[in-house]
Amino acid sequence: MDPILDLDYIDNRTPEQAAASDTKLTASTNTGRARKLYIESYGCQMNFSDSEIVSSIMFEQGFDTTSEIGEADLVFLNTCSIREKAEQTVRNRLGQINHFKKKKPGLMVGVLGCMAERLKQSLLEEEKIVDLVVGPDAYRDLPNLINEVDGGQKAVNVLLSREETYADINPIRLNSNGVSAYISIMRGCDNMCSFCVVPFTRGRERSRDAHSIVREAQALVEQGYKEVTLLGQNVDSYKWASEDGEERVNFAQLLEKVALLTPDLRVRFSTSHPKDITDEVLHTMKKHENICKYIHLPAQSGNSRVLELMNRTYDRAWYLNRVDAIRRILGDECGISSDMIAGFCTETEQEHQDTLSLMDYVQYDYSYMFFYSERPGTLAARKLEDDIPLEVKKRRLDEIITKQRETSLARNKRDIGKVHKVLVENFSKKSKEQLSGRNDQNKVVIFDKKHYKKGDYVTVFVHDCSVGTLFGEAVD
Ligand code: SAH
Numbered sequence: 001m002d003p004i005l006d007l008d009y010i011d012n013r014t015p016e017q018a019a020a021s022d023t024k025l026t027a028s029t030n031t032g033r034a035r036k037l038y039i040e041s042y043g044c045q046m047n048f049s050d051s052e053i054v055s056s057i058m059f060e061q062g063f064d065t066t067s068e069i070g071e072a073d074l075v076f077l078n079t080c081s082i083r084e085k086a087e088q089t090v091r092n093r094l095g096q097i098n099h100f101k102k103k104k105p106g107l108m109v110g111v112l113g114c115m116a117e118r119l120k121q122s123l124l125e126e127e128k129i130v131d132l133v134v135g136p137d138a139y140r141d142l143p144n145l146i147n148e149v150d151g152g153q154k155a156v157n158v159l160l161s162r163e164e165t166y167a168d169i170n171p172i173r174l175n176s177n178g179v180s181a182y183i184s185i186m187r188g189c190d191n192m193c194s195f196c197v198v199p200f201t202r203g204r205e206r207s208r209d210a211h212s213i214v215r216e217a218q219a220l221v222e223q224g225y226k227e228v229t230l231l232g233q234n235v236d237s238y239k240w241a242s243e244d245g246e247e248r249v250n251f252a253q254l255l256e257k258v259a260l261l262t263p264d265l266r267v268r269f270s271t272s273h274p275k276d277i278t279d280e281v282l283h284t285m286k287k288h289e290n291i292c293k294y295i296h297l298p299a300q301s302g303n304s305r306v307l308e309l310m311n312r313t314y315d316r317a318w319y320l321n322r323v324d325a326i327r328r329i330l331g332d333e334c335g336i337s338s339d340m341i342a343g344f345c346t347e348t349e350q351e352h353q354d355t356l357s358l359m360d361y362v363q364y365d366y367s368y369m370f371f372y373s374e375r376p377g378t379l380a381a382r383k384l385e386d387d388i389p390l391e392v393k394k395r396r397l398d399e400i401i402t403k404q405r406e407t408s409l410a411r412n413k414r415d416i417g418k419v420h421k422v423l424v425e426n427f428s429k430k431s432k433e434q435l436s437g438r439n440d441q442n443k444v445v446i447f448d449k450k451h452y453k454k455g456d457y458v459t460v461f462v463h464d465c466s467v468g469t470l471f472g473e474a475v476d
């Protein structure tokens with residue numbers, strides 16, 4: 001595989017981040033239900049969170065989840081459309097699942113999520129193996145759709161909603177380490193970034209009832225979870241009002257409500273939008289020690305003309321002003337990460353250099369980096385020519401990746417010789433004698449196990465690092 005195309009090339013991601021960008025996850029519940037569901041999730045954390053809602057709906061319908069596709073009566077792929085490659089991955093996977101179906105002719109196959117929403121009915125014609133196509137706002141209809149398929153028909157529901165937030169559904173935590181969990185606080189997106197398919201696949205932005213979010217976080221605390229990540233495509237535009245309009249909650253206030261549950265619970269959030277992130281949010285982060293000092297603030301480009309073409313609604317100066325506000329209010333210790341797109345329509349070499357110089361200025365701890373992939377139906381696909389040759393896109397992306405590796409290493413080196421509070425999530429990938437966790441800034445820290453275990457907060461003295469990881473020793 002082309003290393004530039006492969007995100008693992010720069011794998012300093014947490015397991016969650018890795019999962020959110022390109023891997024699939026499965027998990028099992030085993031309560032002796034009549035039928036078994038195998039579900040794979042692709043794409044962003046919202047999709048992984050949705051799979052937990054889907055599993056809950058299917059559980060009520062008499063399905064256990066299984067992590068063995070061979071045991072399954074029903075296979076769901078919860079899909080992503082963000083780049084062409086994401087859709088191709090799913091199509092390849094459907095090809096493989098076809099083999100299973102030959103051995104088990106009754107096997108039902110469903111495509112869920114963003115690709116279902118984008119391709120709708122035509123997915124049934126293009127991929128003969130698919131029995132049902134269900135968009136992100138239609139999961140409550142799954143029981144009816146399954147009945148239709150049981151009755152020998154194909155079934156489709158891709159209606160988008162202005163209200164659905166699945167607030168009352170208690171997610172079944174899939175693949176959970178029992179330490180950290182995601183909570184969806186909103187759905188959809190009202191921004192129209194010209195490259196992006198999400199507004200079309202996820203519909204209008206809507207915020208979930210603040211009380212149901214706090215209740216979900218409280219329930220997780222009671223189950224022993226130590227960390228929650230509040231999820232939305234643009235968390236800073238979260239706003240909820242009670243029906244009588246008496247109570248209004250913005251993102252900073254929501255963050256505070258969750259942080260106040262217990263100081264023992266770490267609170268994270270993603271994604272922040274540069275146009276909407278407020279000083280109020282930054283001050284709330286500062287006020288509560290348990291709100292992690294880490295902000296994912298995608299820039300996409302460092303050049304104002306390109307940002308305008310992208311319809312990001314901020315320019316370079318605005319973005320840098322937000323970074324300065326983070327540094328002023330939260331200090332240099334706050335972790336910052338970004339998403340970058342190389343080779344957007346008409347981007348010149350000089351404009352690409354502006355992205356590199358922005359990276360120099362901000363000193364990101366981490367970035368997710370992509371080359372532009374035109375998505376049908378988006379503003380850019382309709383109005384702009386995808387005119388940067390693939391090899392130029394790849395070369396620019398490679399330069400962005402090289403820059404980020406240097407910066408990640410430099411930022412990690414600054415952590416050497418300091419103590420960090422680490423929440424243990426698991427054994428390290430390499431050895432059962434070592435544990436892996438994350439510090440406040442979301443960096444992976446590996447250290448010898450001693451008497452520590454999953455879910456512990458451990459003070460770790462860091463003595464070494466790589467581009468993606470800090471290495472240290474627990475100090476009792
Ligand atoms: N809501 C988030 C982005 C979610 S999509 C935000 O506004 O920051 C995750 C990332 O995928 C985007 O930030 C962008 O960098 C990338 N992306 C989206 N559409 C893309 C496209 N057509 N080609 C390449 N990368 C894309």
Ligand code: SF4
Binds near residue numbers: 190197199234
């Ligand atoms: Fe896409 Fe822009 Fe919305 Fe993010 S903010 S999901 S990039 S339209």
Ligand code: F3S
Binds near residue numbers: 042045081082197
């Ligand atoms: Fe992909 Fe849909 Fe998320 S397109 S990135 S799964 S919102």
